[in-house]
Amino acid sequence: MSTSITAPAHTMPRQHYLNSSHSIRSWLLTTDHKRIALLYLLSVTFFFAVGGIFATMIRIHLLSPSGFLVSPEMYNRLFTMHGVAMVFFFLIPSIPAVLGNFLVPMMIGAKDLAFPKLNLLSWYLYIIGGCFLLYSFFIGGLDTGWTFYTPLSSIYSNSAVTPAVLGIFINGFSSILTGLNFVVTVHTMRAPGMTWFRLPLFIWAHYATSIIFILGTPVIAITLLLVGLERMFHLGFFNPNLGGDPILFQHLFWFYSHPAVYIMILPAMGVISEIIPTFARKPIFGYSFIAGSSIAIAVIGFFVWAHHMFLTGESVYAALAFSLLSYLVAIPSAVKVFNWTSTLYKGSISYDTPMLYALGFIGLFLVGGLTGLFLACLGLDIHIHDTYFVIAHFHYIMVGGAVMGYVGGLHFWWPKITGKLYPEFLARIAAVVLFFGFNLTFFPQFILGYLGMPRRYHSYPPEYQVLNVMSTAGASILAVGYLLPMIYLLWSIKYGRVAGPNPWPATGLEWKTDSPPPTENFHVTPEVTWEPYDYENRPDLGLVAGVSPVAPAHGDD
Amino acid sequence: MHRSGELYGQFQTLEQQKDSAALGMWVFLVTEVLFFGGLFMTYTINRHAYSVAFGVASNTLDLKLGGINTVILILSSLTMAMSVWASHVGKRKQLIRFLVATLALGSAFLGIKVIEYKQKFDHHLVPGHNFQIDYRVQHPAPTDSPEQITIEKEELEKAFARDPELNAHAQLYMSLYFGMTGLHALHMIVGAGLLVWLIWESVRGRFTPEYNTPVEIVGLYWHFVDIVWIYLFPLLYLIDRHR
Numbered sequence: 001m002s003t004s005i006t007a008p009a010h011t012m013p014r015q016h017y018l019n020s021s022h023s024i025r026s027w028l029l030t031t032d033h034k035r036i037a038l039l040y041l042l043s044v045t046f047f048f049a050v051g052g053i054f055a056t057m058i059r060i061h062l063l064s065p066s067g068f069l070v071s072p073e074m075y076n077r078l079f080t081m082h083g084v085a086m087v088f089f090f091l092i093p094s095i096p097a098v099l100g101n102f103l104v105p106m107m108i109g110a111k112d113l114a115f116p117k118l119n120l121l122s123w124y125l126y127i128i129g130g131c132f133l134l135y136s137f138f139i140g141g142l143d144t145g146w147t148f149y150t151p152l153s154s155i156y157s158n159s160a161v162t163p164a165v166l167g168i169f170i171n172g173f174s175s176i177l178t179g180l181n182f183v184v185t186v187h188t189m190r191a192p193g194m195t196w197f198r199l200p201l202f203i204w205a206h207y208a209t210s211i212i213f214i215l216g217t218p219v220i221a222i223t224l225l226l227v228g229l230e231r232m233f234h235l236g237f238f239n240p241n242l243g244g245d246p247i248l249f250q251h252l253f254w255f256y257s258h259p260a261v262y263i264m265i266l267p268a269m270g271v272i273s274e275i276i277p278t279f280a281r282k283p284i285f286g287y288s289f290i291a292g293s294s295i296a297i298a299v300i301g302f303f304v305w306a307h308h309m310f311l312t313g314e315s316v317y318a319a320l321a322f323s324l325l326s327y328l329v330a331i332p333s334a335v336k337v338f339n340w341t342s343t344l345y346k347g348s349i350s351y352d353t354p355m356l357y358a359l360g361f362i363g364l365f366l367v368g369g370l371t372g373l374f375l376a377c378l379g380l381d382i383h384i385h386d387t388y389f390v391i392a393h394f395h396y397i398m399v400g401g402a403v404m405g406y407v408g409g410l411h412f413w414w415p416k417i418t419g420k421l422y423p424e425f426l427a428r429i430a431a432v433v434l435f436f437g438f439n440l441t442f443f444p445q446f447i448l449g450y451l452g453m454p455r456r457y458h459s460y461p462p463e464y465q466v467l468n469v470m471s472t473a474g475a476s477i478l479a480v481g482y483l484l485p486m487i488y489l490l491w492s493i494k495y496g497r498v499a500g501p502n503p504w505p506a507t508g509l510e511w512k513t514d515s516p517p518p519t520e521n522f523h524v525t526p527e528v529t530w531e532p533y534d535y536e537n538r539p540d541l542g543l544v545a546g547v548s549p550v551a552p553a554h555g556d557d
Numbered sequence: 558m559h560r561s562g563e564l565y566g567q568f569q570t571l572e573q574q575k576d577s578a579a580l581g582m583w584v585f586l587v588t589e590v591l592f593f594g595g596l597f598m599t600y601t602i603n604r605h606a607y608s609v610a611f612g613v614a615s616n617t618l619d620l621k622l623g624g625i626n627t628v629i630l631i632l633s634s635l636t637m638a639m640s641v642w643a644s645h646v647g648k649r650k651q652l653i654r655f656l657v658a659t660l661a662l663g664s665a666f667l668g669i670k671v672i673e674y675k676q677k678f679d680h681h682l683v684p685g686h687n688f689q690i691d692y693r694v695q696h697p698a699p700t701d702s703p704e705q706i707t708i709e710k711e712e713l714e715k716a717f718a719r720d721p722e723l724n725a726h727a728q729l730y731m732s733l734y735f736g737m738t739g740l741h742a743l744h745m746i747v748g749a750g751l752l753v754w755l756i757w758e759s760v761r762g763r764f765t766p767e768y769n770t771p772v773e774i775v776g777l778y779w780h781f782v783d784i785v786w787i788y789l790f791p792l793l794y795l796i797d798r799h800r
Contacts, residue, residue, distance in 0.1 A: 112567035222595035235732040
């Protein structure tokens with residue numbers, strides 16, 4: 001993508017949020033949402049690495065049919081710890097707490113979130129919860145599966161369930177406070193002219209996510225608290241011997257944990273809705289439909305939980321209703337996919353790294369979403385329930401969707417966060433490696449599941465070995481795909497080319513201030529007079545009609 | 558972020574700050590509804606499944622103490638509302654008086670709760686290995702009237718005939734009783750702490766008709782905790798009440 005138009009050379013701003021003060025104290029006691037976002041970035045990366053190590057061990061173990069790395073008991077612990085670390089301590093906070101924290105105030109033209117101290121408190125709660133979880137891992141880990149089904153988790157398991165449950169309980173309040181902060185901020189902190197329908201779709205996605213944080217998280221908190229009390233004081237809420245109901249636990253658990261899937265995917269959809277119009281150089285198609293579909297997903301998402309329990313014993317009529325509702329949630333999801341592809345139509349597309357992630361996201365989310373329909377089908381679910389088909393399905397949504405969105409968003413806003421451009425060529429290679437590695441890891445698992453390989457088993461019949469080896473090979477490629485960005489993004493902080501305020505150029509308010517931004521975000525409070533994603537009436541972007549568009553700035557031009 | 562007077566740096570106006578704080582508290586209360594909601598759900602399911610045991614166990618609660626506590630809490634909501642009013646019109650002395658009254662009523666509630674919990678310990682009604690729903694009729698205190706004990710004994714025998722697992726199911730009720738009232742009491746303790754802070758700040762003269770956001774949002778919180786009790790009282794004390 002060599003271009004004749006050379007972008008003007010930029011210099012770093014003299015004062016910005018990164019160099020305003022340097023002491024450790026100024027970081028640990030900061031109330032600046034941008035610094036808190038970076039604290040979160042470091043901590044979620046740590047838990048991603050922890051969960052990733054467990055995943056690697058699982059895949060190595062499954063190279064041979066009998067499993068050669070760990071004992072069956074240890075295998076149970078591995079997949080449990082992988083799930084708990086990844087779901088509760090990486091996926092759920094990843095985009096909202098890192099990118100959302102950094103961007104929500106900037107995108108609406110505010111100086112900070114409405115409650116900066118609460119924001120810092122959320123991070124500390126996350127860290128305290130994380131310490132409880134690590135303590136549980138260090139004293140031997142837990143083996144209940146990330147779903148903590150009772151009575152295994154409450155009575156029979158001899159592993160370190162209690163500290164893990166307490167850790168997730170504490171971490172839940174971190175999510176609740178973040179959601180509360182976002183909702184209030186979007187309601188009361190918008191800049192003049194920033195009406196609800198001028199909000200970036202990233203904000204709509206985070207608003208919908210926050211609703212789930214607020215309505216769902218308290219339920220998992222009280223549920224896991226009851227499990228903890230049951231373990232500590234031998235109460236009987238979920239213990240059939242004492243008259244309790246283990247199925248009740250599953251209902252309460254999934255009442256949060258299914259919407260939690262939307263906590264993971266909605267913010268990623270918000271990221272994609274920002275990237276696509278930027279690199280298609282076109283206003284997004286059907287703005288209000290994408291905004292509305294985020295809310296619809298959040299709302300309908302609360303009424304599908306029992307589709308996890310088709311085989312657990314619920315009435316046929318309940319199962320029918322939940323199956324139907326699960327199909328319904330596919331509609332707003334499909335609306336988004338159609339609108340993204342329509343935005344691409346006749347767009348002036350450049351295949352920059354964030355765009356590669358966005359396009360990858362659309363494809364992988366499509367596969368993940370459609371296989372979700374298989375699982376929502378009552379008859380078919382009996383065949384593929386608790387098999388690797390389920391594993392592949394939700395990894396397509398969570399890794400192919402949420403993590404792709406997260407890494408893509410990290411690239412897209414990296415120039416804003418650090419003021420530096422990452423090396424474009426290397427980044428494109430990493431994006432392709434990630435996409436290829438991901439598919440090689442998880443596509444074979446669809447086939448394995450359909451053939452009947454159950455999840456959570458430490459061994460398998462020899463005829464499944466080829467597909468398992470393929471999956472493990474894919475996982476090692478995937479690991480390279482994750483390590484590459486970690487290395488070159490860090491490298492770019494010191495050696496990257498200076499980005500300037502708006503390297504792409506993109507239309508959001510966050511791009512109208514310095515990169516990195518000053519502590520108070522904007523030198524003067526911005527006033528919004530344009531519609532979202534409007535490239536035509538924005539002379540400030542340097543895209544004049546009739547002149548060939550400025551190509552995005554790259555780190556290795 | 559710099560703070561000028563009572564206006565925090567991220568806000569443009571005091572009004573915006575107050576709106577944000579009030580909305581924040583409302584959203585928090587929504588999360589609280591869901592938080593207690595999990596317990597109410599558990600209660601409802603089990604009440605439906607084990608209505609005999611729940612009725613019997615409910616009769617072990619002290620209606621008199623529970624009733625007094627309900628009145629105390631409603632009164633404390635009144636004094637809290639008066640505090641908010643006093644802060645709006647800038648009557649500092651009244652504000653302090655009403656806040657102290659609210660704190661006193663809240664503490665009285667917690668004190669009576671302690672007495673009730675003590676009774677449950679004495680009657681072996683705390684979930685655990687020593688739990689025994691008929692402990693009191695087997696070991697009557699000298700102050701109990703013999704006729705009353707005979708009636709209760711008969712009732713328990715009938716209940717055991719209908720539900721052989723009565724002891725386990727009554728224990729479930731008592732677990733919920735301690736879980737729900739315990740969580741409620743925890744919220745009361747947090748509320749009492751907030752009241753102490755408000756009293757301290759109003760003695761210092763921080764609240765004016767222009768700036769009284771903390772009084773207002775603590776008021777919201779206090780009323781919410783009160784409302785939770787308004788639901789807990791009938792659900793725990795008044796079901797199947799026949800003595």
